[in-house]
Amino acid sequence: MLNIIFYVFVAVVVLQMVYYLVIYGKFAFAKPQDITTKKLPVSVIVCAKNDSENVKRLIPLLAAQNYPDFELVLIDNASSDDTLDVFEEFEQQYLNIRLVKVENNEAFWGNKKYALTLGIKAAKKEYLLFIDANCVPNSPEWIAHMASQFTMSKTIILGYAAYEKKKNSFLNKIIRYDGVLNATQYFAWAKAGRPFNGNGRNLAYKKEEFFKVNGYINHMKMHMGEDSLFINEVATPKNTAICYTPESFTYRESKKSFKGWIKEKRKKTYTASFFRSFDQLQIKAFYVSQLSFIVLAIVLAALQFNWMFLVPVIVLRYIISWVTMAQSAKRLQEKDAVYWYPVIEIILIFTQLYVNCTNLFSKQAHWK
Known part of the structure; x- marks a missing residue:
């Protein structure tokens, strides 16, 4: 025995x-990534709900991106704080901001996918780049590096969404290692020709990919998975590429409690139960x-x-x-x-x- x-x-x-x-x-053992600067028209999409303090930090960093042709599509998802007021102030300050005001809809109340759909429809540029309101880009070259991976055939770009380092926090190390493992998985499978996941905190795709499948219609009723389920549905070996240069990373603060982290993992695990077989x-x-x-x-x-x-x-x-x-x-x-x-x-x-x-x-x- x-x-x-x-x-x-x-x-x-x-x-x-x-x-x-x-x-x-x-x-893990891939060669360093080459970057060829392109001038594709990009709409950076930020969907915020009660994130006034976060967007005060984020929007100036986005506005300062070193890229020739981009707009900022700011979506206020029916916030109850002063997020909309902050967005309107930035709209007066920067000419390339497009503001989308979402009111609660009885059928899609509080659904981020509904808000994102309105923002995507309002976007005027051909290529869409997503970042969450509680994140920041790692450099002024973030748009340039993510956009550089687009080609005639590669219309979906998976980026790395990291967590900020916190000194003397073992939980932070656990969360960041978990993030490394998750990113390694979806980057590696994409390189192996089986892309299956992406992170909406750093994700780009051509607008036509969204409309090919009628957006989030197949999972609109789920209040999560606007990134994972969408990528799992549309990503193929032919249309998906990855971007892993340090300049292309985004960062956000990690959960401060074990309980909060567990809740986040439960959401991700539940979402993955709807992936392809x-x-x-x-x-x-x-x-x-x-x-x-x-x-x-x-x-x-x-x-x-x-x-x-x-x-x-x-x-x-x-x-x-x-x-x-x-x-x-x-x-x-x-x-x-x-x-x-x-x-x-x-x-x-x-x-x-x-x-x-x-x-x-x-x-x-x-x-x-």
Whole structure:
């Protein structure tokens, strides 16, 4: 029986190696990205709801972008604070601002997808670039770098949406490593020809892609997934590219509490349950292999399986996965997020187990 368990353990490790080396390695060990400046017309879209303080910080940074042809489409999603007043002040200050005022609609009350749809229809430029109100671009070249990846065939660009570093916060390191892992997954699968996800905090696509599928119509009733579900629906090997130059990154503050982070992960996990079948399968297979690796390693060690066979397999797995994720983190300027990799990985594995179980037995109404 012990030998059978060990053989299963080895099979799990082999599957992990396929993920880390064959798939994630496509991004982690990729060459630095070349940038060719283009002058495509770009509409930067910001949708805000009760974000007056955040937009005061964001809009001047967007207005100062070093790019020849862009407009700012500012969407006030029926805010109850002074967000609209702030937007109107900026509208007077900058000539390239287009303001969209959204009033509550009985059928789409509080639905960000409805507000974004109005903003996209109002946009006058051919290419759309999205950033959330609580984010900031990493440089004045953000638009230029994201737009540089557009070609005649590549009409969807996936960018990296990072979290700001917070000193002396282990939770911040966990969240940032989780962000690195998520980005590595959707960047790597895109390079492998199976794009499946993107982050609306840093995402670009040609307007025609939106109208090809009638926007968010297939998941309009869900109050989440305006980025993930849309990309999962429209992204193909032919139309999707990635951008991972440091100048193209965006940043936002991470959750300050474990509870807030768990709620965010529950939303993402629930949204992923509506992905295409293959995408759900590859996500689940990776997670199951992670959990199985930990459980089987503990079982084999507890039953005193021959350490001369067990230890090398465990060490090999950790070396390959750690090196791959360290290289990916370095590329995304998150090197310190992998210093505690083995500990953080175990925390993430069992956090995800809790999230999966909670989502299975709990309603999602309070997420709206």
